[in-house]
Amino acid sequence: MTSTLTIEPQSEIVAAASVKTSKMPLWKQEGAEPFLRIENITKKFGEFTAVDNISLDIYKNELFCLLGGSGSGKSTLLRMLAGFESPTSGRIIIDGVDMAGIQPWKRPVNMMFQSYALFPHLSVEENVAFGLKREGLDRSEVKQRVAKMLDMVQLGHLGKRKPNQLSGGQRQRVALARSLVKRPKLLLLDEPLGALDKKLREETQFELINIQEELGVTFVVVTHDQEEAMTLASRIGVMNHGVIVQTAEPHDVYEYPNSRFVAEFIGSVNLFEGRVVEDLPDSVKIDSKDAGKILHVYHGISCAPNQKVHVALRPEKTHISKEKPEQQENCIKGVIEETAYMGSLSVYRVRLASGMEVRVTQPNTTRELGARLTWNDEVYLYWDIDSSVVLTS
Amino acid sequence: MKRRSLFLNTTATMGFIFLYAPMIALVVYSFNKSKLVTVWGGWSLKWYGELFRNDQIIDAALLSFKIAFISASAAVVLGTMAGFVLSRFRRFRGKMLLAGWISAPLVMPEVITGLSLLLLFVAMEGAFGWPSGRGTSTIIIAHVTFCMAYVAVIVQSRLSQLDETLEEAAMDLGAKPSSLFFLVTLPLIMPAVISGWLLSFTMSLDDLVIASFVSGPGNSTLPMVIFSKVRLGVSPEVNALATLMIAVVAIGVTGAMYQMRRQAKLLEKQGG
Numbered sequence: 268m269t270s271t272l273t274i275e276p277q278s279e280i281v282a283a284a285s286v287k288t289s290k291m292p293l294w295k296q297e298g299a300e301p302f303l304r305i306e307n308i309t310k311k312f313g314e315f316t317a318v319d320n321i322s323l324d325i326y327k328n329e330l331f332c333l334l335g336g337s338g339s340g341k342s343t344l345l346r347m348l349a350g351f352e353s354p355t356s357g358r359i360i361i362d363g364v365d366m367a368g369i370q371p372w373k374r375p376v377n378m379m380f381q382s383y384a385l386f387p388h389l390s391v392e393e394n395v396a397f398g399l400k401r402e403g404l405d406r407s408e409v410k411q412r413v414a415k416m417l418d419m420v421q422l423g424h425l426g427k428r429k430p431n432q433l434s435g436g437q438r439q440r441v442a443l444a445r446s447l448v449k450r451p452k453l454l455l456l457d458e459p460l461g462a463l464d465k466k467l468r469e470e471t472q473f474e475l476i477n478i479q480e481e482l483g484v485t486f487v488v489v490t491h492d493q494e495e496a497m498t499l500a501s502r503i504g505v506m507n508h509g510v511i512v513q514t515a516e517p518h519d520v521y522e523y524p525n526s527r528f529v530a531e532f533i534g535s536v537n538l539f540e541g542r543v544v545e546d547l548p549d550s551v552k553i554d555s556k557d558a559g560k561i562l563h564v565y566h567g568i569s570c571a572p573n574q575k576v577h578v579a580l581r582p583e584k585t586h587i588s589k590e591k592p593e594q595q596e597n598c599i600k601g602v603i604e605e606t607a608y609m610g611s612l613s614v615y616r617v618r619l620a621s622g623m624e625v626r627v628t629q630p631n632t633t634r635e636l637g638a639r640l641t642w643n644d645e646v647y648l649y650w651d652i653d654s655s656v657v658l659t660s
Numbered sequence: 661m662k663r664r665s666l667f668l669n670t671t672a673t674m675g676f677i678f679l680y681a682p683m684i685a686l687v688v689y690s691f692n693k694s695k696l697v698t699v700w701g702g703w704s705l706k707w708y709g710e711l712f713r714n715d716q717i718i719d720a721a722l723l724s725f726k727i728a729f730i731s732a733s734a735a736v737v738l739g740t741m742a743g744f745v746l747s748r749f750r751r752f753r754g755k756m757l758l759a760g761w762i763s764a765p766l767v768m769p770e771v772i773t774g775l776s777l778l779l780l781f782v783a784m785e786g787a788f789g790w791p792s793g794r795g796t797s798t799i800i801i802a803h804v805t806f807c808m809a810y811v812a813v814i815v816q817s818r819l820s821q822l823d824e825t826l827e828e829a830a831m832d833l834g835a836k837p838s839s840l841f842f843l844v845t846l847p848l849i850m851p852a853v854i855s856g857w858l859l860s861f862t863m864s865l866d867d868l869v870i871a872s873f874v875s876g877p878g879n880s881t882l883p884m885v886i887f888s889k890v891r892l893g894v895s896p897e898v899n900a901l902a903t904l905m906i907a908v909v910a911i912g913v914t915g916a917m918y919q920m921r922r923q924a925k926l927l928e929k930q931g932g
Contacts, residue, residue, distance in 0.1 A: 351828055371831040384829035388847045397843075398833030449833065 293326035302327040302485050308357035317343040319509035330479050330486040332496040335506030341489045345455050349378045377451035381458040383442035385430040391441050392426040398449040416448040436467045456488045472498045493533045505529050526660045530579045537625045539578040543570050557623045563596045565653040577658045582628040584654040587646050598649035690899035697894045707900040724882035731803035732860035739811025747819035765809040774873030777802045794876035802874045803864040811856035818852035851923035855916040862912035
């Protein structure tokens with residue numbers, strides 16, 4: 268797959284690759300020029316504001332994921348980049364060119380649709396060739412590029428088939444080939460893996476990353492699936508109600524969410540409500556009624572004394588045991604209300620004295636059933652002071 | 661279960677007898693040897709022979725086919741355009757009105773359609789001398805008028821089922837709206853367009869009332885000739901002619917239905 272790939276401009280690809288390995292990412296560099304600049308974009312449909320004053324910079328060779336639930340405005344934003352919707356206000360600048368008034372068929376952008384939108388009356392080859400023919404390229408070049416692209420997505424042998432003779436995964440690859448063959452500067456992907464089953468998704472995720480790195484195209488992916496975003500993205504923009512709540516690398520979005528919304532949307536989380544009682548230089552102590560004691564969080568935040576905050580704790584960072592642990596801090600007692608065996612891990616729902624329910628997941632490191640915790644067991648929950656995060660909003 | 665299927669079978673049989681007995685009688689009698697329509701005199705193809713030696717009937721048939729062909733073709737173009745407008749432009753002022761207008765000829769009594777067209781043609785001739793007199797061209801115009809309504813309705817319903825992201829995908833890949841229509845939209849609604857053509861063709865071939873209003877001397881279509889012959893007394897020749905017309909119409913309608921089913925399948929596949 269890699270060896271047959273000679274898509275131009277090659278020098279750029281090599282350069283891009285070396286940048287990736289040798290330097291830190293562009294979005295961390297001071298004064299780096301963004302490839303796609305979204306400036307104060309707002310889109311209203313009548314009274315409804317779908318996208319609310321979003322500004323966002325995306326850099327060359329990024330794989331940027333817009334993550335949000337349905338109605339968060341992520342698809343509208345994508346459709347504005349493609350030119351199917353025009354913003355109510357604000358500017359979109361792609362590679363230094365303002366896209367205002369530029370029709371979809373003139374933009375250096377291609378889109379892969381959620382439904383794939385393959386033309387049912389055309390064969391796989393004709394589908395992929397469609398965009399090249401519109402450019403008026405001569406027949407031999409179209410043929411050559413189509414063949415190369417189909418080989419890349421491993422569909423060279425199915426070129427004569429119609430879309431309805433293909434499996435879901437094959438259709439997805441045709442759609443990808445069709446949107447890449449025009450060598451767009453920016454590729455937009457709308458829920459690219461949404462229609463695939465779990466196993467195929469996982470394979471395709473890595474394939475997408477490989478292709479993106481090989482071609483050096485900038486990807487903007489829209490998805491509601493947090494796992495998909497985590498695996499694919501160089502950075503994630505979490506959207507809610509038309510606003511980007513947090514933009515960060517996957518690791519940071521998960522470990523350092525900036526708000527309750529992000530913490531709850533990505534993965535599951537236990538939130539203890541409380542008030543700041545002591546603001547130490549690199550940690551805070553929070554009195555939480557939910558936990559029934561003072562929690563200690565190793566996290567430098569700026570907060571006022573007595574401010575209402577939430578302590579966010581991921582289920583997998585919580586230890587659970589029947590024996591009383593040595594540590595005194597961040598340790599609470601509870602009763603197991605429900606357990607679920609999920610194969611690789613077990614999930615426990617523990618009821619605290621305050622009435623709050625805490626979710627705990629533990630890897631199943633042994634095959635034995637006997638040692639496992641069960642209903643109505645009295646347990647201690649405890650965690651390290653750097654396992655939880657304080658959320659002020 | 662068994663009793664119910666017996667009930668269903670009986671109902672279906674009765675219904676079909678009710679619908680088709682008259683036509684079967686007509687077809688059978690077209691092979692009658694006897695000159696008297698009501699008396700059976702044995703099998704014969706004699707009246708088919710007579711039919712093809714009758715110049716008046718042959719001319720009328722050729723005229724009817726010519727009119728049907730031209731009006732169906734024109735109606736398909738205009739009807740597809742109208743159907744496209746109706747389904748693609750989401751909101752524009754007067755859309756409801758246009759939608760109502762386009763389907764009005766479907767429910768309008770033919771006598772009224774015919775009469776109003778006749779009045780229009782006469783008035784136009786008086787005002788700017790066209791059409792001079794009535795004849796083939798006025799029949800064609802009249803047929804296009806009511807046929808395009810059928811085409812528009814068929815095409816519109818197909819277009820509304822068509823996935824609009826296909827058109828967006830084409831635009832995204834660099835197709836301008838004009839080429840987009842011919843490269844993507846039209847091929848996908850082709851079965852509906854063909855079925856619209858076949859229906860128009862059959863309806864134009866069938867029409868007696870409207871054609872009677874707007875035709876001129878020496879421009880009698882086949883249904884008009886049959887009707888005038890029947891008024892003078894039913895002849896076995898007319899039975900033979902009617903049988904042939906039933907055959908043509910049946911082929912047309914079957915073809916239209918086949919195309920519609922093909923369209924449905926195409927859309928199904930696209931969805932899957």
